[in-house]
Amino acid sequence: MKRFVSCVAPVLFLSIFVFSLVANAQGINNSELREGYLTPPESIAEEVLAPRHQNVSLSDNDISPNGEYFVNTIEASQMSPLSYYAKPYYNLAGLQIDHLGNRNRRMTTGATVGLELINSRTGAVTSIETPENARITDPTWSPDGSSLAYFAHFEDATHIYVANLGNEDGLQRVTNRPVLATLNSSIEWSDDGRFIFTVTVPENRGIEPVKPSTPNTIQVRKTTTDENRLRTYQSLLKNRNEGDLLEYYVTGQLIRIDLRNEEIRKIGKPAMIQTVDPSPDNDYLIVRSMQKPFSYIVPYYRFGWTEQIWDMDGNMVTELRTSEVDTGIPDHDEVTDQGREDIKWRPDGQGLSLIITPDDENEDEEDGGDTNNDEEADKEKDKEEKLYKIAQWLPPFGEDDLQILYETKDEMESVSYNEDADIYFVREDDDTEHVYAIFAGEADTTFTIYKHEEDDFYNDPGNLVYIPGSGRNIVYTTGDESQVYLRGTQYHENYSEAAPQPFLDRVAIRSGEKERVFQSSSDVYEEVTALLDEEASNLVIERQSSSMHPDFWLYDSASENRTKLTNNVDYNEAVTQARRDRFKVKRADGFEFWVEVTLPSDWDGSPLPGLIWHYPREYDDQEDYNEGIRDYNKNDFPGIYRRSTEILVKRGYAVIDADWPIAAERGSSNEAFVWSIVQNSTAVIDSAANRGYIDRDRLAIGGHSYGAFGTANAMIHTSFFKAGIAGDGNYNRTLTPMGFQREPNDLWRGLDKYLEMSPIFWADRLDGALLMYHGEADQNVGTWPIHSKRMFHALNGIGKTAAMYMYPHEAHGPASEETLLDLWTRWSNWMDHYVKNLGEHVTEAELNAAEE
Template sequence: MNRRVTKLIFTLAFFGVSLGSNFAQTTYQIPPKEIADLVNSPSTPSVVFNKSGDWMLLLERAGNPSIEDLAQPELRIAGLRLNPATSGPSRTRSVENLKVKMTAGGEEIQIKGLPAKPKMDGFSLSRDEKYLAFTQTESTGISLWVVDMSTFQARQLTENILNDVMGGSLIWTPEHEIIIRATNPARGEIPKAPAAPSGPIVQESSGNAAPNRTYQDLLANPHDEALFAYFMDSQLMVVNLDGSKKPIGPSGMIKSMDLSPDGSYLVVETIKKPFSYLVPASRFPYDVDIWTKTGQKVKTLAQIPLDENRPTGFDATVAGPRNINWRADQPATLYWVEAQDGGDAKVEIAEREIIYTLKAPFSGEKQKLTSTAYRFGGIAWSDDTFAIFSERWSRTRMDRKSVINPSDPKQAPRVFIDRSSDDIYNDPGDPVVTVNELGQRVVLRKNDLVFMTSEGGSSEGSMPYLSTFDTQTKEEKILWRSQAPYYERVVKVLDDEATAFITLKESTDIQPNYWLVNTRKRIAPIQVTDFAHPYESIKGIQKQLVTYERNDGLNLSAVVYTPAGYDPAKDGTLPVLMWAYPREYKSAEIAAQVRGSKYAFTRLSWGSPIYWVTRGYAIMDQTEMPIVGEGEEEPNDYFIEQLVANAEAAIDKIVGMGIGDRMRIGVGGHSYGAFMTANLLSHTNLFAAGIARSGAYNRTLTPFGFQYEQRTYWEAPEVYFNMSPFSFAHKVETPILLIHGEADNNSGTFPIQSERYYNALKGHGATTRLVFLPHESHGYAAKESILHTLWEMDTWLEKYVKNKNKLEEKK
C-alpha cells in the first residue's frame, strides 16, 4: 500500500473515523453516451511557430492516460512527483505525433523516424532552426532525439540517460551541440528503505517564526532524504549531433542550467543540504555558480540559504538574490533582484528591491540597474537604451511598467502604465516580442513606440487587439481588432511594422484555426490550418453572455448555454447547473467589469459543466462571484454576505429570462469553487443540490493564508471560522456531492479536507456522498476517473435537480 495512503488511514483511525462505513470500493462507471462521446472526442494539435512564422510544428498530443498508467510506481517527495523508473515526472501528457505545416501554401509534412511508441516532450529548436531536439520517455528512462529539419528525419542521440526530475533537461549551444542534464552514471543503486527506523523523526524550532502554507508530498524521514538526493544526482553533458557525448563540470543535485546568449557561460544552480521537512525542494538551499561552457567554475554568484522562515503575505519573498537571469540583449550579462526589506512586505522602506547586473568575465562588482518601492515583476529587454521594467504589489493589485535606460542607471524610470492588475478594461496588454541576433526574445518597438497585444476587455466582452503604445505620450493606437461575431487574437507578428501577422480565429461554433493577415496589402485573410470541429454533437447549442445587477448595484455577468433549438416561450423552463469560482477584488468598479467573450469557441475540458447541455440543462458558466473589499477593508470580511448576494442575483437572472426553473438549480465548482459551493449550501436554501470537487472546507487547516487571504488564522480567527463550511455543517439541508483526488497535491486541498467535511455532514444527517478517485491529483487525468466523475455528477444532477419534483412526490 502507498506510504501516504497508509499514513492517511492511520490518521483517520486515530481520530476515530470508521473506515468501514466511509470507504467502499466500486467499479468505474461511464456516463450517458452523449457525455462519453464528447469526452472521447479527438484533441486538437498544439502549434509552435518558428522565428519567421514561415512554418509551424503541429504537436499531436495523446489522449487521457488510462488508470493503469496513473497507477505506475510514483515517488512523492520534496513536493515532487517522480517516476522512479525514468528519473522524470510521473504525470505528463506527452506528444504522440509530430508534423510540420508551411504557413504559405499549407503543405503538411510528417516527421519520419519517430520513436515506435512516442511519448515525446521538451521540444527545442536550434538557434538557426536547422534541428529540433526533444525527449522521449520509455519505461526505463528518458532519451534525447533530434530531427534534421532539412530532411524531416528523426533519430535517437542518446540512451535513456536524461534526468528530468525538475524539467529543463536540454539546451542548445550556438554550435549545434546540446547540453543535457543526465543522471549521474556513478549514482549507484536506489537507496533501500530500512527494515526498521533508526529512531524517531524529530523537528525543532529555535524560536524564529517560520510560517508556511500547507504543502503536500514533503520529505518525512531520512530515507526520503536519501531518495531525493539520489534522484537529483545529475551530471551535465554535451552531446554532439553524431551522438558522442562528454561530461562537463562536476556532478551534483543540479536544479537548473541556463546558457548565456552568446553560448560562452552557464549558470548552474545546485541544491545542497540541509533539506527541509517543512517546505518543498524549490525552497531548499542552493548555490548559483557561473561555469564556462566546458564546465570550469568561474564564480559562485550566490549561496541561497534554506527558505523556511519567509514572512507571511503574498508580497513576502526571500532575502538575498533571486530571479537570476541573462540579459536578452547582451552576450553574457546577468541580472537579478535583491530584497532590501528582508522579504517582509510589512517593513516600511523606500527602496524595497534593487536590481543588479554583472557582466562577463564576472570579476568586477555588481552594478545597480534600478530599484523599486514595490516587488520586482520582471524586465522585458530591447537594447542597451531601452527596456521595460515591471513592478507589482499584490495587496493593492498594483501593476506598473516603466521604461529604463540600461546604459544609464542614473536615469529615472519613466512610468507609462500604472493600473490595477484586475482592470481588464484598461489593460493595454503585453509587448510583442521578436528574436534578436543572439537568438533571444526582445521587445518589438520603433523608438518610443512599443507594439502590444491586448485581450481588449470591454462592456461587450473581450475583443482582442494589436496596437502601438507610445511610452512617452501614453497614447495607444489600435492597428487591428477582432470583429464580431468572432473571437480572434494575434499570436505571431511577422514583420517589424506589425502589418503581417498570424491570428487564431474562432467563434461559438467555429473551431479555432490560424489565419494569415496582411493589413498593408489589404488582401483577404488566408486560412492556414483547418482543424476539424471536435464536438459535432453540440454544434448549434445556444450561447449568450448575460449581464445583471447584484442587490447593491454591482454589475455581474455569466455565460449561458441552452440546448440547440431551445425556445423558453415554447419549451418552458429548464433545470440549471450553475458553475463558478469566486474572485476577490479591491474595487467595486473593477469587479463589475464583464469578463470573457460570447464569441469564444465552446471548448470542453474534463471539468467543464457544459456537458449537461446535452442532457437538457441550461448552464450558467463563468458565473461571476466577486468578493469586494475596498480601501482598508479586506474582501473576506464580507465573504458570505457577498457570495449569497451573487448567487441570488444569478438565480433571479436565469429565472427572469424564462430559462431556469427556480426550484431546480444546482450549483458546483472545483477547488475554490467547491469551497464556494459548500458555503452556499451552508448559508442558503437557494439550490436543489451542490457538487464540490477537490475543495478545502476547514480554513483552520490552512492557517497561514489561502487564496488571496493574507492574514493568518491568529490575526483574523473570526474570518477563518466564518468562511469554513466545516463550521456550519449542521446547517446543510441541500444534497451535496463531494469528489476528491486521493493524491491531491495542491496546497491546502488535502484529501482529508473532504474526508472530515463528509463526516461532519454525515454526523448531522445531511444528504451527501464522498467519492475518492485513486491516484488522481488536484486535476483529474485518467480517462476512467474523468468518465466516472461525470457519471457521479450526472447521477446526482438527475436525481436531485432535474427530477427533484418526482423525488419530493415520493416523499
C-alpha cells in the first residue's frame, strides 16, 4: 500500500482507550486504534491532496483599479501543515493572536507564499518578487494600479512590502518597525498613492504582562438586572491578567509612510486601533478604536469602541459615534451616533458624506400628562415631517460646517457617488428597494435607476456596479457619466430545468432606458467578474457547466467573442464526473424536497452501500422551502473540496446529499425536529432504494456541526443506519440554555424540547456505530469539545459502539493536511467495517488486496 507522508508527524492522542478493548473484540482493523496520524488509501488520498490550489480564481476584489491586472496568490500546498496550526498563540476573548509575530493567527496558518499578476486581456502571467521564507497576505492595489502593497509574515515579525510594477529595483520594504496586525490587519493607501497608513508595534513597549505565579485575583461575576440571553461563548477573558495581555497586544502606533522618501510619521499616541480610513485630501483620518472597560461575558468584537476624526497629528477633531459593550440585553441600544449614519469620505475630497436621521427620541414614550391635549398634540406632531437628509460635512467639522444636500421623508439606507461626487445615488429599502440618482444642484428632481419589490424574485434588476479598488464605493459610470451599470441574475420559475442567467445592463440615468450588455447563455453559466473599461466593451467573465470546470474568459461586447484567459484543471475528475441523479422526494405529510445521489462511474446497477450527508435547516412551510431553492443552478460545476463526501464513490459507495427540512411554523420548528428527522430519513431511503441506488441494509448517515446533531438524533430515533459520522457536534442542548438555531425559548420555557432533542438523554437508544470527531480548539458557539467527550463517555458507559477522535489545534472543521488525511482514513475504515462489511472482521491483508 502506498503511504502519503505528511510534512509533520506529531503524535495524535485519541480518547479511545476504554473503547479500544471493546473494539478489538468486535474485530475492527487495528489501524482504527492507532494514536498516530494515519494516511488513507491512495484512491482517497489523491482526491484530498489534489493540487486544486494551482487553479486560478479571478475576482473584482483582485483587479487593479486601472483594469490591467488581477493579482493572484500562490499557495505552497492545498492545505497548511499541522505545524502552522501548532505554533503557540493566545486566545484572548476570542481574538487569536500569534504573539511571537504580533499578528492575527490567521496570517500564520495560511499557506500563501507568493504573488503573480494575470493580464486581464491576454491572461499572461507575471511573477512578483516576494521575500524568501515569508507568507504573504492582503495584497492591496494603489489607487492608480501602478503599485501593490502586501504583508510579508516572518517567524517573529510582519512587514509591509511594496511592488512597483514599472520599477525593476526589486523588493521595497517600507516599514522600519514590525506591523501590529492583531486588531487592524489591513493596508490603507492614500487616494493619491503617496502614503500608506498602518499600525506598528509601539516603541518602548516593554515586556508583556506576566501572569503571577500565585494568583492575586479571583473570578468575580455578577448577573445583570435585565434578562440577558447571551450565547455560550467559549473563549472569554478569564481574569485581569488576560485583559492586560489583550490590551498589550492590540495597542499599536498609527503611522503614515511617505513612499517617496520612506519617511515615517507617527500619528497620535498608541491606541487599540481597529480601523483607519484616511481622507482623500490627506488631512484627516476616521479612526475606530476599541475602548475599555473590557467584558468577561462577551468576546472582543462586542467590546465598546469609539469612532473619531483625527488630524494628522493624532488630535481628535470630533467624535462621530461611540458604542458601549454589547452585553446582549434586549432592546438596549449600545451605539450613540447623534443621528448620523452611512458616514464616509466623499470621493471628491470635499469632506464627509453622511445621512442624518430623524430624532425618534420620545416617539415611543408612554402617554402621560393632560390627556385632554392628546388630540391637539397629535395634530401638531403630524405637521412636523420627519426627514432623512444627505449632508456634506466640511472641515473643521463644526456645527456650522454641515450643509444639507437633499432631504426626503422616505427612509434612506445609503448614498453613493460618482467619481466627482456631483451625482448622488440613493438607496431606500422598505419592502420596495428604490435606487435613484440626484444631480448636484438639481435636488428637486430624482431619476429612478430601478424600483424592485423584495418579493418579486424573478424580476430582480440587479445592483449598481462600483469601481474596484477605490475603497470609496464609487459608482461605475460611462465616460460621459450619463449611464450606470447593473449586474444581476435572471432566475426562472422552472428552476430545476432552466439555469440562472447572470446579466449586465447599462442604464441611462435621466431616462431609465436599459440596454443589455451581456447575458449568460442557457447551457453554460457565465458570470461577469469585472468591467475593463467605462463603456463595458471588454468584460472578464467566468464560465462553467456541470461538466466544464470554471475558467475565466475575455468577452468582447461588440463581437460577443470569448477568449480564454486561464487554463484551470479538474484535478478531481474521477469524482466530479461520477454519475449523478437529482430527484424530488415526498414525506408522509406531503412535504417535498430534493436529493442528489452520486454513484461510481462504473456502477453496474447493483444496490450499493450508502452514506447520507445532511444538514438540518428550518423552514416555515413548503412555500418557505420552495423559495429557498429558487436559485438552484443546474450548470454549477460540482467542485470537490477537502471534506467532500462524494470522494467515497471511489470506495464503492453511493453518496446522498439530501436537503433536510425541519418544517413548522416559525417559533415552533423544534417541536417538529425529531419527527422530521424520521420522516426525512424514510423518504430519502425509500426513494433511493426504489431507484436501485442503495442497499437499505448497508447505510450510514453523517454531518458536521448541526449535521452531527442530526446524525446522532437519526441513529437514536430510527433503525435505518449501521453507522454514523458526526463532526464537531452538540449533543446536549441544556448546555446552550438561552436558545439555539431558531429556538425562541430558553431552557426553562422550553424544557421538553431541549430534552427531547438532546441525543445524550436518549443515548441508550442509539442504534449503530457512531464515529465522532472534534477539534480541540473548536470556538464555535454551542459546539464546545466537551459535547463529544461527554457523549462518548455516555456511549462507552452503556456499552454502545462508538469512537471519538479529538484533533489537536483544530477549530470548528479540520483544516491541516495531517488531520484531514487521518480523518479520511478513519472515515473510510469505519464505513468499510460497519457498513460495507456489516461489522465482519477484515484483516489488514484483505484491506490491502481490496485497495490494489
